[in-house]
Amino acid sequence: MSDIYHEIQEDLRRDRLKAIWARYGTAIVLAAALVIVGVAAWRGYEYYEARKAAEAGDRYEAASRLAEEGKAEEARAAFAAISATGPEGYAALARFREANELSKTDKPGALKLYQAIADSASDPMLRDAARTRAAYLGVDAAGLDEVKRLAEPLVGSNEWGTLAREAIGLAAYKANDAAEARKQFEAIVADADAPGATRQRADLMLSVLPPAAAAEAPAKPIN
Structure with missing residues (x-):
């Protein structure tokens, strides 16, 4: 009796499966196919991205070698090409290096490029590094007001505050604003967390x- 019962149960199961397959079989096949295609597409995308990153890494190393060899213009062009077509990470780094190479021959142009990086960078570290570099270039390529605009937002930063103050101090010294220069360099010397080399430079500037009291007197800018 139990054998007949099991046979009936199996028949009912098969009938239910047939009914389900007849009704949903096509949808099940399509869903399975979509999952397979999706997995394959993702793996393909991962491979493509890894390949792009590897190629960009090779190009970045080649551009870096050009810079080390003193071929600034060739290096700048190579970094510019990576920044235009490379993956996001390498593109951002290459743009920064492009500005660095450009600064060797065209400080105003490099200053604009650093400003553009600072305005568009999604990474806060890269953004603030670009602002700091632009501020230092501004000592020679722009005026005190422009250096302040770039550097003052960084003054309270643990990573960049000391360098921002140094850039403002140097720009003030060049503009013969001794009071502003002394203010910035004294703040660096008083900062126990400031790097030793930066404090030494600030001490040197204070000595000259x-x-x-004399610093309060107005003076003509250095030409």
Whole structure:
């Protein structure tokens, strides 16, 4: 009796499966196919991205070698090509290096490029590094007001605050604003967390600046 019962159960099961397959078989096949295609597409995308990253890495190393060999213009062009077509990470780094190479021959042009990086960078570290580099270039390629615009937002930053103050101090010194220069360099010397080399440079600048009282007197900018 139990054998007959099991046979009936099996028949009912098969009938239900046939009914389900007849009704949903095509959809099941399509869903399975979509999953397979999706997995294959993702693997293909991962491979493509890895290949792009590897190629960009090779191009970046080649451009870096050109820079090390002193071929600034060729290096700049190579970095510019990577920044235009490379993956996001390499493109951002290459754009920064492009500006660095350009600064050797065209400081105003490099300053604009660093400013563009600072305005568009999604990574805060890269953005602030670009602002700091632009501020230092601004000491020679722009005026005190422009250096302040670039550097003052970084003054409270642990990573960049000291360098931002140094850039403002140097720009003020060049503009013969001794009071502003002394203010910035004294703040660096008083900062226990400031790097030793930066504090030494600030000490040196304070030694060549006029005394505080004399620094209050207006002076003509250095030409």
